[in-house]
Amino acid sequence: MSSLRAAARLRPVASQWAPKSSLRPYATAAALKPSAPSAEQPFFTNEPSGPTVKTAIxxxxxxxxxxxxxKVFDTRSLNxxxxxxxxxxxxxxxxxxxxxxDVYAQIASIPVGYSNPALYAAATSPQMASAIINRPALGNFPSHDWASILKTGILSVAPKGLDQVFTAMAGSDANETAxxxxFMWRRQQERGGAHIEFxxxxxxxxxxNQSPGAPQLSILSFKSxxxxxxxxxxxxxxxxxxxxxxxxxxxxxxATFPLLKYPLEDHVQENAKAEADALADVERIITTHHLPPCAVVVEPIQSEGGDNHASPAFFRGLRALTKKHNVLLIVDEVQTGVGATGKFWAHDHWNLETPPDMVTFSKKAQTAGYYFGNPELRPNKPYRQFNTWMGDPARAILFRAIIEEIERLDLVTNTAKVGEYLYNGIEELGKLYPGQVLNLRGKGQGTFIAFDSPRRDEVLRKAKSVGVNVGGSGERAVRLRPMLIFQKHHADILLEALEKILKS
Amino acid sequence: MSSLRAAARLRPVASQWAPKSSLRPYATAAALKPSAPSAEQPFFTNEPSGPTVKTAIxxxxxxxxxxxxxKVFDTRSLNxxxxxxxxxxxxxxxxxxxxxxDVYAQIASIPVGYSNPALYAAATSPQMASAIINRPALGNFPSHDWASILKTGILSVAPKGLDQVFTAMAGSDANETAxxxxFMWRRQQERGGAHIEFxxxxxxxxxxNQSPGAPQLSILSFKSxxxxxxxxxxxxxxxxxxxxxxxxxxxxxxATFPLLKYPLEDHVQENAKAEADALADVERIITTHHLPPCAVVVEPIQSEGGDNHASPAFFRGLRALTKKHNVLLIVDEVQTGVGATGKFWAHDHWNLETPPDMVTFSKKAQTAGYYFGNPELRPNKPYRQFNTWMGDPARAILFRAIIEEIERLDLVTNTAKVGEYLYNGIEELGKLYPGQVLNLRGKGQGTFIAFDSPRRDEVLRKAKSVGVNVGGSGERAVRLRPMLIFQKHHADILLEALEKILKS
Known part of the structure; x- marks a missing residue:
């Protein structure tokens, strides 16, 4: 570990990756707060000082x-x-x-920047090369250093109370294996314990494919x-x-997900009622649905569905409800996890009394899986939770390097601070351009910020012409998903670009 | 491509990977055909000359x-x-x-050997490093060289008649996206064409989650x-x-899968009837099941289910039936694909008049997905077949290097030849040790060979003590899944080891 760390610090980016021509600075002066960025040290000296737009895109x-x-690959969703x-x-x-x-960052999945030198060092290490070319069937033939890779990587950032992991390939199968x-946990309870045979x-x-072997049970999720x-x-x-x-x-x-009204401080009672109603809906479904839910799955912030937030109180209520009815709580941190909300895991914001039963991850981790702590969630026999690859050690090694980079640059703190700065800047823009920035959300949630726009698709399209790549979510949200290395001077460029679009 | 090829040829294995001590030759003389291996050139000079067993395993x-x-990872399935x-x-x-x-090879997923020098060169190339650390959301932001990586890699070995690919992560999601x-294809037909709106x-x-939006349709698969x-x-x-x-x-x-009796030449009529009955079962289900199948999925050789084979005539019949009833044929080549049966794709053995509609792959490809040719299988709108990563360019680059290595060493031909030699050797052992080698199968199928054993689990366990790692399938099959670089001298070592076990 320590030698890898040292290598990451010292190794320069390979020369063939250096920019071929010096990039034309686009905007270094902040539009709104010109004094802010001057004191800031960029994390990477090889990063361009601003965007360059040479052609239509x-x-x-x-x-x-x-x-x-x-001719060979569907390009209709190509951005x-x-x-x-x-x-x-x-x-x-x-x-x-x-x-x-890039404040979309491969649908929120690039954590520490393109061509990051520390990741480059990890990617070209002999351990990585072996992991790439000697890919094991992890459940049968794990490598001698797999425990160490897990402990110094994936498990070193495990959510509080969860000390086990089942590794997977991407968000979908991480959730499905969870x-x-x-389902296995619930049926085991129904049988009377792990020692009872099928x-x-x-x-x-x-x-x-019939019950009771294929049980009539369900997973409860939320609208959007x-x-x-x-x-x-x-x-x-x-x-x-x-x-x-x-x-x-x-x-x-x-179940209904509470649709909060903004600004939050103007709708305190209404929003509290929306959250109470949503919890009542959860309880109604748990106690009456014809396929009893054995787990509730929830995102800390509904991301693809439009950046819908709920309060920590809502999630504490959800945890209490699931405990009361002996239903598992699965927190899907595929998009929210690994630092973007200003805490390593978004559910760290909730101050839960007892941890979630499982937390799934992918995207910025560049590997995937679910964390758990309760030994009853380890199935009672081998080969019940199993597949050929069960994840990818190469990607687990990369996540370890990502974690080291996050620690080295204190990027979760950075994201919390820059997020506050960016949020305030967008709030200012909303005042300058009334009706253009609606339902601004993500206060105190790092750079995990979004707002609704009456002309959302146009905003996303125009952003490229002013040097920014930005994504949407839901029907009308502009979704900001900068990397963890997004600094104040990047925020200024983004704010200036947004202002140009809002003005136009 | 050509420079990569040259690098693969010239580059020695990194010195830190060389064996620390010279390995004790275990068995180089062939037990059954002592004259065979002496003339053979090993593909790799750094490979041990035989197994070393120092301790119980x-x-x-x-x-x-x-x-x-x-403490952190379920080891109950550890082999x-x-x-x-x-x-x-x-x-x-x-x-x-x-x-x-190793004739199990990570559940049939290592194609060209551990620490293969050509793969090492590909794994340490700048293109690979960029693919590892700059992982794209392929559907939105493919890299400029993605078309080239596909054409010179995955698509260069596409099954006849199939010129498109949808990339995935592993066998499970390759099948599920297929x-x-x-389902989208069938519903589009029901609507009256791609231009009809939902x-x-x-x-x-x-x-x-209700029909008709979530349709009451099915996929038909086979028992085992x-x-x-x-x-x-x-x-x-x-x-x-x-x-x-x-x-x-x-x-x-x-549907029923035909359970053939062995030796095949002694059960010609019986086996033909079993296959005809199975096809009748398929037709009955297609025409009467309450959830109409829109596709049939089949393995060329049922692998996990016990190495169950069927004749090319059966598969031609299946293709004819699916054509007749306008049902798609999906051939699952996750375990059979990439050379092990003595052809690149196992369904190449069938001489089909029209190709399968989709062919799924994973394992030895070290990447995954499904091939297709019919443009109607491209969904009629973007974002219908989509996810964040949609595969992994790093693994696609590796597959390209695997394909080059297969071509350089002519490994499909090698596997066909060595498979015949190995099959004959096991047939001999069956005669020497009556009752120990039952239902030998895989004749003419490369090294994709299996036999049943009355004491299967004991055979697998004892194999380690005589220097061989071998796997099972189904309830009593000994499943041989050597790599494509398995040569006659390896076959001799395996045969000698098997003889020791059968003797004991």
Whole structure:
């Protein structure tokens, strides 16, 4: 570990990755708070000082390449073709020489910047090379250093109270394996304990996809929630019809998610009532649904569904309800986890008395899985929770390097501070341009900030022309998902760009 | 590509990976055909000349490490702790200095040997480092070289008639995304074409997990089949109760898979009848099941389910039936694909008149996805088949290097030849030790060989003590899954080891 750390500090970015030409500074003076950035040291000296917009996006080179790609790969959801070898820090480059400040960051999944030198060192280490070319079937033949990789990486940032992990490949299967653990746990309770054998009826009916072997149980999720797009996870996803239409689904229930009104301080009672009503809905479903839920899955902030927040009190209430009715609480931190909300895990904001039963992760971790603590969540026999690869040690090694980089640069603190600065800046813009910045949310949640726009799709499109890559969520939210290395001087560039768009 | 090829040829294995001590030759003389191996050139000069068994497995070092690992990771399915940095070619090493000939190969997923020098070169290339640390959301922000990586890699070995790919993470989600494509295709046909918009009823009901938006359709699979362990794929998996019990499943149907009798030449009529009956069962289900199947999924050789084979005529019949009833045929080549059967794809053995509609892959490809050709299988709108990562370019780059290595060493031809030699050797052993080698199968199928044993678990256990790592499948099959670099001299070592066990 310590030698890897040292390597990460010392190793320069490979010279072939350095920018070919010096990038034209686009905007270094802050539009709104010109005095702020001057004192700040950039984390990375090789990062461009600002965006460069040379052509419309896509430009001619990109267009040619997209046409070529379309012959073999569906490009209709393509947002922008990228050249990652020319992308550094917060900046994404394209084949036409455009360089944009990226506050979408691969749908919130790049944690510490493009071409990060410390990650480069980890990616070119002999341990990584072996992990890439000698990929194990982890459940059968783990490597001698797997325990160490887990302990110094994934488990070193485990949420409080959870000291075990089941590793997976991405958010969808992380959630689905957590659901499987929940179903096994509930049926074990119904049988009377881990020592009770499966009945003949369980065994026979499971092979026919019939109950009781394939039980009539459910996972409860929330309206507008997003938990993935495979068959089990999609049955809990309630974000948009385009995600769900034509795909068979389990008849699992959904509860109301409180839709808070903004600004929060002007709607205290209304919002408290919305949260109480949502909790009542949860309790009603748990106690009456024809497929009893064995777990509730919830995002700390509904992300794909439109950046919908709820208060810590709501989540404490949800934890109390699930405890009361012996239902598991699965917190889906796929998008919120790993620092972006100003705490390492978003549910750290809630001050729960007892931890969630399982916490799933992916995206910024660059690996995936679910954390748990209760030994009863380890299935009672081997091979019940199993697959060939069960994750990817190469990606686990990368997450360890990401964690080290977060610690080295104190990036969770950075994100909390910069988030506050950015939030205040957008609030100011909202005052300057009435009606353009609606329902601003994410106060005190790091850079996990969003607002609604009456012309959202236009805002996202125009952002590229002023040097910024930004995404949306839900029907009308502008969703900001900067990396953890987003600093005040980046916030100033973003604010200036937003102002240009709002003005136009 | 050509420079990568050159690098792969020239680059020596990094010195830190060389064996620390010279390995004691265990067996180089062939037990059954002593003249065979002497003329053969080993593919890799750094490979041990034979196994080394120093301790019982697990030995003292492994035991200590397993105890440590068990604190944070479920080790009940652990077969053997490995040290991959000391594993070369066909040989897997452990922390106690044991080195075994590995004919299980990470559940059939290592294609060209441990610590393969050409893969090492690819794994340490700047392109790989960028792919590891700058992981894109492929559907939104593909890299400028993604088309080239696909064309020179994954698509360069696409099955005949299939020129498109949707990339995924592993076998389970490769199958599930193929299923999703099948459901969308069927519903589009029912609507009357790609240009017909979704109805209000479709849109509203899909958000409630109800039909018609979440349609009452199914995927038909076969008894004993294995297609993965997430909720949709598990509903088509019919291998063992331990895979399925306590997990909710879709009420999807299963057809009889023909259970052939061996030796095949003694049961020609009986086996033909078993295959005809199985096809009749498929047709009955397609035409009468209350959830109409829109696709049939089948493995060319049922692998987890016990190495069950069927004839090319059966699969041609299945293709004809699916064509007749306008049902898609999905061939699951997760375990059979990438050379092990003596052809690159196992379904190449069938001489189909029209290709399968989709072919899924994973394991030896070290990346995953499904191939397709029919443009109607591209969903009619963007974001219908989509997720954040949609695969992993790093793993796609690795597959390209694997393909180059397969071509350089002509490994598919090698596997066909060595498979024949190995099959004949096991057939001989069956004659020498009556009752010990039952239902030998895999003739003409490369090294994809299996036989039943009356004391299967004992055989697998004892194999380690004579220097071989071998796996099982189904209830009593000894499953041989050597890598593609398995040569005659390895076959001789395996045959000698098997003889020792059968003798005992």
């Amino acid at each position: 896509p430009g001619p080179e990109s267009k040619k390449a997209i046409e070529e790609l379309d 922008m073709l990228a050249n990652y070898q020319k992308s550094f820090g917060n900046y994404i480059a394209d084949p036409d020489g455009n360089v944009l400040l 659901y499987k653990a929940a 009945s003949e009826e369980d065994i026979a009916s499971s092979m026919l 929630g997003f938990h993935g797009r495979l068959f089990g996870s999609l049955s809990t996803t309630r974000s948009k019809p385009i995600h769900k239409i034509d795909i068979p689904a389990f008849d699992w229930p959904q | 697990p030995g003292p070092e492994s035991k200590k490490a397993i105890e440590e690992l068990d 053997m702790l490995a040290n991959y940095q000391k594993s070369f070619g066909n040989y897997i090493a452990d922390p106690d200095g044991n080195v075994l000939l 299923y999703k494509a099948a 109805s209000e009823e479709d849109i509203a009901s899909s958000m409630l 089949g294995f297609h993965g362990r997430l909720f949709g794929s598990l509903s088509t998996t019919r291998s063992k109760p331990i895979h399925k019990i306590d997990i909710p499943a879709f009420d999807w149907p299963q």
